[in-house]
Amino acid sequence: MSAPNLIDIARRAGVGKSTAARALSGTGAVSESTRAKVLRAAEACKYRANTAARTLRRGHSRLLGVAMSDSTSRGFLSFAVTAQKLEGIAHGAKWLGYDLQLFIEDLEDVEALRRLTIEKDVRGFFFNGHVQPAVLDLLKRYRIPWIGLNWRHADRPADPHCWTDFAHAGRTLSGHLAAIGCRRVLSNDWLSAAYGPYADGLRAGWQAAGRAASDLVILSGYDLRSGARFSAEIERALDGANPPDGILSSFDGGVKDIYRALRERGLRPGADIAVATFDDLEVAANLEIPCTAYLQPTFEMGETAVREMDRLLTQAQRGDVARDIPGTLNVRESTRLFQARNRAETH
Template identity: 30%
Template sequence: MPPQRATLLQVAQRAGVSRSTASFVLAGRHVDMRISEDARQRVLRAAQELDYRPNLMARSLRTKVTKTIALVSDTLASDPYAGRAIHGGLAAAVAHGHLLFIGETEGDAVVEEKLISDFLDRQVDAFVYASMFTRYVRVPKLLKGHPVVLLNCLTRAARPAYHSVIPDELAAGWSAAKVVIDGGHRDGIHLVGNPAQHVFAGRERLAGIREAFTAAGIKLAGTIECDWWPDSAYEAVTRALAGGPPPKALICFNDRVALGVYQALREAGLSIPGDVSVVSFDDSDLAAWLRPQLTSISLPHYQLGWQAVELLLGEAGRSEPAIRRIPMPVRSRGSTGKP
């Protein structure tokens, strides 16, 4: 059997003070309760000798505050790359003296309802509602009336009821275009991917790219359409190279697309960046593994997680609910150069 944990009464008896005095000392209220320094030291010494730890369950029943928050996601937690958002959220929770519970639904509404109900039964103080891909969501009815911050998702409401933390994909598109423009490219610039309007990231990235090129007086040469996956990109770029002059710069909608692009260009005998510059989005581990290493616009997963929890627990969260866009920095590497 595990050893019985010391009680507050035992600490008080060893220190020679009342139970309430011991409670005030351990809660840091010795000054306002005018407890002598000698008594404070005796209580602290007794607590250390007895290895006293407060009963958090009993405290939460008294205060209605459990110092816990829950993150409910679809598949965010199990993705090794996007899981950095979990690390950011954990770090922010620890900084505020809270525990972070994590639950994953895999997009199953029944599982989601059960998870949220279980967290509510455990009296968690607040929720982060998260999505693997940036998208519009409906906040579950069970969360109404509870503190909630949306992570990597947002609602369609004209006046947001919750803070939302999302990557600034619009500015990222502008940044990708600027990498190409600042490299001296004016023509032969193609997009690679399928900028479908129903994909939030694709739509925002495309809008940012077009804005930057329009501002610079540059016209895109075209779009090589493919799925956001290496084999689809490889096949699409291979066909494009066989049917016309090679491009001078390719902007890929993500790093997996860029992997397929690299393979197609190599097979066609074209060098990167000597013949063709390549820039991408996400800055996954793949970007650093490719040779030459891939210039990519980074998804700030850690910062997203940190900011979501900070809005739940910090002063900033008391402001009017709004959409907060987290900057996506450019990671310049060896895949871009002058034409």
């Protein structure tokens, strides 16, 4: 069987040959919806761009770099969030005909990054962790494109980034607890200061459900992610005059603290008190009572970052790169049991 060609892609996508060519090459005017349709058709046909020929025609490479700090702790690449982002980048690069290489560098040395663009013809960088503002400013001066994956500096909202829609995460979690019947909720929040407006989302979801603002208690601070301080706040709330019937954790490791505090008081996690968390990593699904969790769109984040990088490299009107990508809620027994109990009590 012969390899699929451009006409096959165009026919499957329902577009003209020239439109398919522009969408695949990243040149010319093509709407995002059309480009996505062509890319899906190319993937379905198992089409692979001839990057060598394209490089000869254009006079430059199609190489993108994922830059990791040389001070990154061992095992970072195998961490679930990092691995999923890398997988998304790899798929996005494949679909758009880019090559991809991982570089481990001193990310405080902008000249090291600049040398990569000269010696290896790297067209742009994806950063999986924080890079100092001074380095970012120099990259901009040197006109070296970059995108941060799931991070940006809080005081630099215009920096190129693709990350979780933290407001959506907050709205989804608080709205879910309200929908299953929770009347008073306790939540910790370490995300708003370091990432995005998670607490604003919590309030918006709670308010949209018609709940009183005073019945949503938010504890802010990184030291309240999990551990002794978070446990103490949970215990104080449960022992108080107006205890919560729902508890949210902004870190899945904090769910263990919640479950322990509930059991010490003879309360059943999920049945007596609804529990949910951000993010859905190794802990939430593997507890004895699996915990409802908001899953970050890490795979989609990587794919989106490549599309945005392609836009920066190929379109005259670049615009900002600031993509807030919504995740999904995985509903499990820690809220299903509470909802079932409420339904039984009302019938």
